[in-house]
Amino acid sequence: MAVKKSAKTRRGIAGAAHTPKKKSVLDALIHKNKILTAINNIAIDIGRPLHLEELLNTAQEEILNLLKIKKSIIYLVKNNKLEAITFRGLNEDIVSQVKIINVGDGPAGKAVNTKKIIIVDDISSSHCEIMNISNIKGIKGCIFIPLKSKERVMGVLTLCLEGPNPIIKEINLLESISNHVGTLIENALLFKEKELAYEELKAIQDRLVQMETLTAIGKLTAGLAHEIATPLNIISGRAEYLLSELGETDIRSENLKVIISQIERITELVKRLLTLAGSEKTKVEDININNIVSDMLAFMERKIINTGINIETFLGDNLPSIKINQHKLQQVFINIISNSIDATQRGGKISLRTYSIKEKPAGAVLEPPLQNSFICVEISDTGCGIEEKHLNKIFDPFFTTKKSGEGTGLGLAITKSIIEEYGGDIEVKSSVGKGTTFIIRLPAEE
Secondary structure, three states: OOOOOOHHHHHHHHHHHHHHHHHHHHHHHHHHHHHHHHHHHHHHHHOOOOOHHHHHHHHHHHHHHHHOOOEEEEEEEEOOEEEEEEEEOOOHHHHHOOOEEEOOOOHHHHHHHHOOOEEEOOHHHOOOOOHHHOOOOOOOEEEEEEEEEOOEEEEEEEEEEOOOOHHHHOHHHHHHHHHHHHHHHHHHHHHHHHHHHHHHHHHHHHHHHHHHHHHHHHHHHHHHHHHHHHHHHHHHHHHHHHHHHHOOOOOHHHHHHHHHHHHHHHHHHHHHHHHHHOOOOOOOEEEOHHHHHHHHHHHOHHHHHHHOOEEEEEEOOOOOOEEEOHHHHHHHHHHHHHHHHHHOOOOOEEEEEEEEEEEOOOOOOOOOOOOEEEEEEEEEEOOOOOOHHHHOOOOOOOOOOOOOOOOOOOHHHHHHHHHHHOOOEEEEEEEOOOEEEEEEEEEOOO
Protein backbone atom coordinates (compact mmCIF):
# COMPACT_ATOMS: atom_id res chain seq x y z
CA MET A 1 0.00 0.00 0.00
CA ALA A 2 1.35 3.41 -1.00
CA VAL A 3 2.28 5.79 1.80
CA LYS A 4 1.13 9.37 1.34
CA LYS A 5 3.79 11.91 2.29
CA SER A 6 2.79 15.03 4.12
CA ALA A 7 3.24 18.47 2.62
CA LYS A 8 5.72 19.31 5.41
CA THR A 9 7.89 16.32 4.49
CA ARG A 10 7.85 17.23 0.80
CA ARG A 11 8.89 20.80 1.56
CA GLY A 12 11.74 19.51 3.73
CA ILE A 13 13.05 17.24 1.01
CA ALA A 14 12.83 19.98 -1.61
CA GLY A 15 14.56 22.45 0.68
CA ALA A 16 17.35 19.98 1.38
CA ALA A 17 17.81 19.41 -2.33
CA HIS A 18 18.35 23.14 -2.94
CA THR A 19 20.64 23.79 0.05
CA PRO A 20 24.01 23.25 -1.75
CA LYS A 21 23.03 25.65 -4.51
CA LYS A 22 21.86 28.31 -2.07
CA LYS A 23 25.02 27.88 -0.03
CA SER A 24 27.15 28.32 -3.15
CA VAL A 25 25.35 31.54 -4.05
CA LEU A 26 25.64 32.75 -0.46
CA ASP A 27 29.37 31.99 -0.36
CA ALA A 28 29.86 33.87 -3.63
CA LEU A 29 28.00 36.88 -2.23
CA ILE A 30 30.05 36.81 0.96
CA HIS A 31 33.27 36.57 -1.07
CA LYS A 32 32.15 39.45 -3.31
CA ASN A 33 31.32 41.52 -0.25
CA LYS A 34 34.77 40.85 1.23
CA ILE A 35 36.38 41.96 -2.02
CA LEU A 36 34.39 45.18 -2.11
CA THR A 37 35.09 45.82 1.58
CA ALA A 38 38.84 45.30 1.14
CA ILE A 39 39.01 47.54 -1.92
CA ASN A 40 36.86 50.15 -0.19
CA ASN A 41 39.13 50.15 2.87
CA ILE A 42 42.19 50.63 0.66
CA ALA A 43 40.39 53.39 -1.26
CA ILE A 44 39.58 55.16 2.03
CA ASP A 45 43.28 55.03 2.96
CA ILE A 46 44.17 56.74 -0.32
CA GLY A 47 42.64 59.96 0.93
CA ARG A 48 44.19 59.82 4.40
CA PRO A 49 47.42 61.74 5.16
CA LEU A 50 49.22 58.79 6.71
CA HIS A 51 52.86 57.79 6.49
CA LEU A 52 53.83 55.37 3.73
CA GLU A 53 54.80 52.38 5.86
CA GLU A 54 51.61 52.66 7.91
CA LEU A 55 49.51 52.75 4.75
CA LEU A 56 51.30 49.78 3.20
CA ASN A 57 50.91 47.73 6.38
CA THR A 58 47.17 48.43 6.42
CA ALA A 59 46.74 47.64 2.73
CA GLN A 60 48.81 44.47 3.01
CA GLU A 61 46.66 43.17 5.88
CA GLU A 62 43.50 43.77 3.86
CA ILE A 63 44.90 42.00 0.80
CA LEU A 64 46.21 38.95 2.65
CA ASN A 65 42.96 38.49 4.59
CA LEU A 66 40.99 38.73 1.36
CA LEU A 67 43.17 36.32 -0.61
CA LYS A 68 43.77 33.95 2.32
CA ILE A 69 47.52 34.17 1.79
CA LYS A 70 50.03 34.30 4.65
CA LYS A 71 53.30 35.42 3.09
CA SER A 72 53.99 38.56 1.06
CA ILE A 73 56.49 41.36 0.42
CA ILE A 74 55.82 44.87 -0.88
CA TYR A 75 58.66 46.45 -2.86
CA LEU A 76 59.00 50.09 -3.95
CA VAL A 77 60.75 51.17 -7.14
CA LYS A 78 63.84 53.27 -6.33
CA ASN A 79 66.56 54.11 -8.89
CA ASN A 80 65.80 51.12 -11.11
CA LYS A 81 65.82 48.80 -8.10
CA LEU A 82 63.12 47.24 -5.97
CA GLU A 83 63.49 47.77 -2.23
CA ALA A 84 61.46 45.73 0.29
CA ILE A 85 59.46 48.07 2.52
CA THR A 86 56.98 45.86 4.36
CA PHE A 87 56.42 42.10 4.61
CA ARG A 88 54.17 39.53 6.25
CA GLY A 89 54.67 35.89 7.24
CA LEU A 90 58.44 36.08 6.73
CA ASN A 91 61.07 36.97 9.29
CA GLU A 92 63.49 39.84 8.83
CA ASP A 93 66.53 37.60 8.28
CA ILE A 94 64.82 35.92 5.34
CA VAL A 95 63.66 39.18 3.77
CA SER A 96 67.15 40.68 4.15
CA GLN A 97 68.34 38.14 1.54
CA VAL A 98 66.03 39.74 -1.03
CA LYS A 99 65.90 43.28 0.43
CA ILE A 100 67.10 44.81 -2.86
CA ILE A 101 66.22 43.42 -6.28
CA ASN A 102 67.63 44.77 -9.54
CA VAL A 103 64.96 45.46 -12.11
CA GLY A 104 66.32 42.91 -14.57
CA ASP A 105 64.96 39.98 -16.55
CA GLY A 106 63.34 38.12 -13.67
CA PRO A 107 59.59 38.08 -13.05
CA ALA A 108 59.66 41.02 -10.59
CA GLY A 109 61.54 43.16 -13.11
CA LYS A 110 59.26 41.96 -15.89
CA ALA A 111 56.23 43.01 -13.82
CA VAL A 112 57.72 46.50 -13.56
CA ASN A 113 58.71 46.79 -17.22
CA THR A 114 55.54 45.30 -18.73
CA LYS A 115 53.17 46.70 -16.06
CA LYS A 116 51.45 43.33 -16.04
CA ILE A 117 50.92 40.63 -13.41
CA ILE A 118 53.51 37.85 -13.61
CA ILE A 119 52.71 34.40 -12.19
CA VAL A 120 55.43 31.87 -11.34
CA ASP A 121 54.08 28.41 -10.49
CA ASP A 122 57.41 26.96 -9.35
CA ILE A 123 60.04 29.46 -8.22
CA SER A 124 62.61 26.73 -7.49
CA SER A 125 62.94 25.91 -11.19
CA SER A 126 62.62 29.39 -12.67
CA HIS A 127 64.78 32.49 -13.06
CA CYS A 128 63.15 34.21 -10.12
CA GLU A 129 64.70 37.03 -8.06
CA ILE A 130 63.57 35.48 -4.78
CA MET A 131 64.38 31.86 -5.63
CA ASN A 132 67.12 31.84 -2.97
CA ILE A 133 64.39 31.83 -0.32
CA SER A 134 62.44 29.10 -2.07
CA ASN A 135 63.74 26.57 0.43
CA ILE A 136 61.47 28.11 3.02
CA LYS A 137 58.90 25.53 3.89
CA GLY A 138 55.60 26.16 2.20
CA ILE A 139 56.58 28.56 -0.61
CA LYS A 140 55.95 26.97 -4.00
CA GLY A 141 55.05 29.80 -6.34
CA CYS A 142 54.77 33.57 -6.50
CA ILE A 143 52.58 36.24 -8.02
CA PHE A 144 54.27 39.56 -8.87
CA ILE A 145 51.69 42.34 -9.05
CA PRO A 146 52.85 45.76 -10.33
CA LEU A 147 51.43 48.52 -8.13
CA LYS A 148 50.42 51.20 -10.62
CA SER A 149 49.28 54.78 -10.33
CA LYS A 150 47.94 55.68 -13.76
CA GLU A 151 50.74 54.40 -16.01
CA ARG A 152 53.54 54.67 -13.49
CA VAL A 153 54.69 51.57 -11.57
CA MET A 154 55.29 52.56 -7.95
CA GLY A 155 56.25 49.11 -6.67
CA VAL A 156 55.56 45.37 -6.72
CA LEU A 157 53.41 43.25 -4.42
CA THR A 158 54.94 39.76 -4.19
CA LEU A 159 52.49 37.10 -3.01
CA CYS A 160 54.16 33.87 -1.86
CA LEU A 161 51.88 30.88 -2.54
CA GLU A 162 51.94 27.65 -0.58
CA GLY A 163 50.13 25.81 -3.34
CA PRO A 164 47.50 26.30 -6.07
CA ASN A 165 45.34 29.28 -5.19
CA PRO A 166 42.01 30.14 -6.84
CA ILE A 167 42.88 33.84 -6.64
CA ILE A 168 45.12 33.35 -9.68
CA LYS A 169 41.95 33.16 -11.78
CA GLU A 170 40.76 36.57 -10.58
CA ILE A 171 43.11 38.76 -12.60
CA ASN A 172 40.60 41.63 -12.68
CA LEU A 173 40.52 41.69 -8.90
CA LEU A 174 44.32 41.75 -8.70
CA GLU A 175 44.43 44.57 -11.28
CA SER A 176 41.98 46.61 -9.21
CA ILE A 177 43.98 46.04 -6.04
CA SER A 178 47.24 46.99 -7.76
CA ASN A 179 45.80 50.26 -9.06
CA HIS A 180 44.43 51.21 -5.63
CA VAL A 181 47.66 50.40 -3.80
CA GLY A 182 49.75 52.16 -6.48
CA THR A 183 47.69 55.32 -6.03
CA LEU A 184 48.00 54.92 -2.27
CA ILE A 185 51.82 54.81 -2.55
CA GLU A 186 52.00 57.85 -4.82
CA ASN A 187 49.75 59.89 -2.52
CA ALA A 188 51.78 58.87 0.53
CA LEU A 189 55.03 59.87 -1.19
CA LEU A 190 53.53 63.22 -2.20
CA PHE A 191 52.38 63.73 1.38
CA LYS A 192 55.88 62.96 2.64
CA GLU A 193 57.41 65.38 0.13
CA LYS A 194 54.97 68.08 1.26
CA GLU A 195 55.88 67.46 4.89
CA LEU A 196 59.61 67.67 4.15
CA ALA A 197 59.15 70.83 2.07
CA TYR A 198 57.17 72.44 4.89
CA GLU A 199 59.82 71.49 7.48
CA GLU A 200 62.59 72.82 5.24
CA LEU A 201 60.72 76.07 4.64
CA LYS A 202 60.14 76.51 8.37
CA ALA A 203 63.82 75.80 9.10
CA ILE A 204 64.88 78.37 6.49
CA GLN A 205 62.53 80.95 7.99
CA ASP A 206 63.91 80.28 11.48
CA ARG A 207 67.49 80.59 10.25
CA LEU A 208 66.75 83.79 8.35
CA VAL A 209 65.50 85.23 11.63
CA GLN A 210 68.73 84.05 13.26
CA MET A 211 70.75 85.71 10.49
CA GLU A 212 68.89 88.98 11.01
CA THR A 213 69.56 88.70 14.73
CA LEU A 214 73.27 88.05 14.14
CA THR A 215 73.44 91.04 11.80
CA ALA A 216 71.80 93.25 14.40
CA ILE A 217 74.20 91.96 17.07
CA GLY A 218 77.14 92.71 14.77
CA LYS A 219 76.00 96.30 14.29
CA LEU A 220 75.40 96.68 18.02
CA THR A 221 78.87 95.27 18.76
CA ALA A 222 80.51 97.72 16.37
CA GLY A 223 78.65 100.63 17.95
CA LEU A 224 79.53 99.56 21.50
CA ALA A 225 83.16 99.02 20.56
CA HIS A 226 83.41 102.58 19.28
CA GLU A 227 81.66 103.90 22.38
CA ILE A 228 84.02 101.96 24.67
CA ALA A 229 87.12 103.11 22.79
CA THR A 230 86.67 106.78 23.65
CA PRO A 231 86.54 106.50 27.47
CA LEU A 232 89.37 103.95 27.36
CA ASN A 233 91.58 106.45 25.57
CA ILE A 234 90.76 109.09 28.18
CA ILE A 235 91.51 106.73 31.08
CA SER A 236 94.73 105.57 29.47
CA GLY A 237 95.85 109.16 28.83
CA ARG A 238 95.16 110.25 32.40
CA ALA A 239 96.92 107.18 33.80
CA GLU A 240 100.02 107.83 31.68
CA TYR A 241 100.02 111.50 32.75
CA LEU A 242 99.85 110.52 36.43
CA LEU A 243 102.62 107.98 35.89
CA SER A 244 104.88 110.66 34.42
CA GLU A 245 104.08 112.98 37.34
CA LEU A 246 104.79 110.41 40.03
CA GLY A 247 107.96 109.01 38.57
CA GLU A 248 109.27 105.44 38.57
CA THR A 249 110.27 105.48 42.27
CA ASP A 250 106.79 106.17 43.59
CA ILE A 251 105.08 103.01 44.91
CA ARG A 252 101.83 104.09 43.25
CA SER A 253 103.49 103.88 39.84
CA GLU A 254 103.19 100.08 39.79
CA ASN A 255 99.40 100.32 40.19
CA LEU A 256 99.24 102.82 37.33
CA LYS A 257 101.28 100.49 35.14
CA VAL A 258 98.79 97.68 35.86
CA ILE A 259 95.91 100.00 34.91
CA ILE A 260 97.63 101.01 31.65
CA SER A 261 98.44 97.38 30.82
CA GLN A 262 94.83 96.25 31.31
CA ILE A 263 93.53 99.20 29.29
CA GLU A 264 95.83 98.16 26.44
CA ARG A 265 94.43 94.65 26.67
CA ILE A 266 90.84 95.93 26.55
CA THR A 267 91.74 98.20 23.62
CA GLU A 268 93.11 95.21 21.71
CA LEU A 269 89.93 93.26 22.37
CA VAL A 270 87.86 96.21 21.13
CA LYS A 271 89.91 96.28 17.92
CA ARG A 272 89.23 92.58 17.39
CA LEU A 273 85.52 93.08 18.02
CA LEU A 274 85.51 95.84 15.40
CA THR A 275 87.25 93.51 12.96
CA LEU A 276 84.77 90.70 13.60
CA ALA A 277 81.83 93.10 13.42
CA GLY A 278 82.78 93.93 9.83
CA SER A 279 85.14 96.88 9.81
CA GLU A 280 87.31 97.01 6.67
CA LYS A 281 85.67 93.87 5.30
CA THR A 282 86.85 94.51 1.75
CA LYS A 283 90.48 95.27 2.61
CA VAL A 284 92.84 92.67 1.13
CA GLU A 285 96.44 92.59 2.26
CA ASP A 286 99.51 90.37 2.49
CA ILE A 287 99.38 88.60 5.82
CA ASN A 288 101.32 85.97 7.71
CA ILE A 289 99.10 82.98 8.46
CA ASN A 290 100.84 82.27 11.76
CA ASN A 291 100.02 85.75 13.07
CA ILE A 292 96.34 85.27 12.26
CA VAL A 293 96.28 81.88 13.99
CA SER A 294 97.99 83.30 17.09
CA ASP A 295 95.65 86.31 17.25
CA MET A 296 92.61 84.08 16.85
CA LEU A 297 93.72 81.78 19.67
CA ALA A 298 94.40 84.77 21.91
CA PHE A 299 90.91 86.08 21.18
CA MET A 300 89.32 82.70 22.04
CA GLU A 301 91.67 81.99 24.93
CA ARG A 302 89.09 82.44 27.70
CA LYS A 303 86.50 80.25 25.98
CA ILE A 304 89.06 77.50 25.38
CA ILE A 305 90.30 77.57 28.99
CA ASN A 306 86.74 77.37 30.36
CA THR A 307 86.01 74.23 28.30
CA GLY A 308 89.05 72.38 29.69
CA ILE A 309 90.28 71.51 26.18
CA ASN A 310 93.99 71.42 25.40
CA ILE A 311 95.28 73.40 22.42
CA GLU A 312 98.43 72.41 20.53
CA THR A 313 100.01 74.50 17.78
CA PHE A 314 102.64 73.44 15.24
CA LEU A 315 103.34 76.57 13.19
CA GLY A 316 105.68 76.27 10.21
CA ASP A 317 108.75 78.50 9.86
CA ASN A 318 109.36 81.04 7.10
CA LEU A 319 105.97 80.56 5.47
CA PRO A 320 105.19 82.79 2.48
CA SER A 321 102.44 85.36 2.93
CA ILE A 322 98.94 85.08 1.52
CA LYS A 323 96.76 87.83 0.09
CA ILE A 324 93.40 87.80 1.85
CA ASN A 325 91.05 89.85 3.98
CA GLN A 326 92.15 89.48 7.59
CA HIS A 327 88.61 89.72 9.02
CA LYS A 328 87.29 86.96 6.77
CA LEU A 329 90.21 84.62 7.50
CA GLN A 330 89.71 85.11 11.25
CA GLN A 331 86.06 84.26 10.76
CA VAL A 332 87.07 81.01 9.00
CA PHE A 333 89.24 79.92 11.92
CA ILE A 334 86.74 80.95 14.58
CA ASN A 335 83.95 78.99 12.84
CA ILE A 336 86.02 75.80 12.68
CA ILE A 337 87.54 76.11 16.16
CA SER A 338 84.08 76.78 17.65
CA ASN A 339 82.74 73.61 16.03
CA SER A 340 85.73 71.64 17.35
CA ILE A 341 85.12 72.97 20.86
CA ASP A 342 81.44 71.97 20.68
CA ALA A 343 82.38 68.46 19.50
CA THR A 344 85.19 67.85 22.01
CA GLN A 345 84.73 66.91 25.65
CA ARG A 346 86.68 68.35 28.57
CA GLY A 347 90.20 66.94 28.56
CA GLY A 348 90.16 66.53 24.78
CA LYS A 349 92.61 68.12 22.36
CA ILE A 350 92.54 70.52 19.42
CA SER A 351 95.63 70.80 17.21
CA LEU A 352 96.54 73.51 14.70
CA ARG A 353 99.29 73.02 12.15
CA THR A 354 100.52 75.34 9.40
CA TYR A 355 102.85 74.41 6.54
CA SER A 356 103.44 75.12 2.86
CA ILE A 357 103.30 72.81 -0.16
CA LYS A 358 103.92 73.02 -3.90
CA GLU A 359 101.66 71.35 -6.42
CA LYS A 360 101.49 70.98 -10.17
CA PRO A 361 98.53 72.96 -11.54
CA ALA A 362 95.66 70.92 -12.94
CA GLY A 363 96.11 70.33 -16.68
CA ALA A 364 99.75 71.51 -16.72
CA VAL A 365 101.68 70.26 -19.78
CA LEU A 366 105.02 72.02 -19.33
CA GLU A 367 108.13 69.90 -18.68
CA PRO A 368 109.16 70.41 -15.97
CA PRO A 369 105.78 71.78 -14.92
CA LEU A 370 105.48 75.02 -13.00
CA GLN A 371 104.32 74.51 -9.42
CA ASN A 372 101.85 76.49 -7.36
CA SER A 373 102.59 77.27 -3.72
CA PHE A 374 99.90 76.82 -1.09
CA ILE A 375 99.68 77.55 2.61
CA CYS A 376 97.90 74.74 4.48
CA VAL A 377 96.20 74.95 7.84
CA GLU A 378 95.10 71.72 9.52
CA ILE A 379 92.68 71.94 12.45
CA SER A 380 92.14 68.59 14.19
CA ASP A 381 90.13 67.62 17.24
CA THR A 382 89.56 64.47 19.28
CA GLY A 383 85.80 65.01 19.38
CA CYS A 384 82.79 62.88 18.50
CA GLY A 385 83.43 62.95 14.74
CA ILE A 386 80.98 63.23 11.86
CA GLU A 387 78.90 60.38 10.46
CA GLU A 388 79.90 59.39 6.93
CA LYS A 389 76.40 60.09 5.60
CA HIS A 390 76.76 63.74 6.71
CA LEU A 391 80.26 64.43 5.37
CA ASN A 392 79.08 65.58 1.94
CA LYS A 393 76.44 67.86 3.49
CA ILE A 394 78.31 69.76 6.21
CA PHE A 395 79.16 72.68 3.89
CA ASP A 396 75.54 73.03 2.70
CA PRO A 397 73.79 76.20 3.90
CA PHE A 398 71.55 75.58 6.93
CA PHE A 399 72.71 71.98 7.40
CA THR A 400 73.58 71.20 11.02
CA THR A 401 73.81 68.12 13.21
CA LYS A 402 73.42 70.21 16.35
CA LYS A 403 70.21 70.38 18.35
CA SER A 404 67.63 73.02 17.49
CA GLY A 405 68.75 76.42 18.72
CA GLU A 406 72.40 75.41 19.10
CA GLY A 407 73.56 76.19 15.57
CA THR A 408 72.47 78.07 12.45
CA GLY A 409 74.00 75.66 9.95
CA LEU A 410 75.76 78.61 8.27
CA GLY A 411 79.25 78.57 9.83
CA LEU A 412 80.85 75.98 7.55
CA ALA A 413 78.93 77.19 4.49
CA ILE A 414 80.35 80.71 5.04
CA THR A 415 83.78 79.22 5.76
CA LYS A 416 83.88 77.36 2.45
CA SER A 417 82.59 80.40 0.55
CA ILE A 418 85.36 82.62 1.99
CA ILE A 419 88.12 80.10 1.23
CA GLU A 420 86.94 79.57 -2.36
CA GLU A 421 86.59 83.34 -2.84
CA TYR A 422 90.37 83.62 -2.42
CA GLY A 423 91.21 80.65 -4.67
CA GLY A 424 91.55 78.03 -1.94
CA ASP A 425 89.78 74.84 -0.96
CA ILE A 426 88.79 73.00 2.20
CA GLU A 427 88.71 69.26 2.90
CA VAL A 428 87.28 67.37 5.86
CA LYS A 429 88.24 63.96 7.22
CA SER A 430 86.36 62.41 10.09
CA SER A 431 85.69 59.19 11.93
CA VAL A 432 82.89 58.74 14.44
CA GLY A 433 84.31 58.63 17.96
CA LYS A 434 87.84 59.49 16.81
CA GLY A 435 87.64 63.12 15.77
CA THR A 436 87.67 65.43 12.77
CA THR A 437 90.33 67.21 10.71
CA PHE A 438 89.75 70.22 8.47
CA ILE A 439 92.47 70.97 5.91
CA ILE A 440 92.46 74.48 4.43
CA ARG A 441 94.61 75.34 1.41
CA LEU A 442 95.17 78.93 0.28
CA PRO A 443 97.38 80.13 -2.59
CA ALA A 444 100.63 81.67 -1.35
CA GLU A 445 102.29 84.80 -2.65
CA GLU A 446 105.40 83.98 -4.70
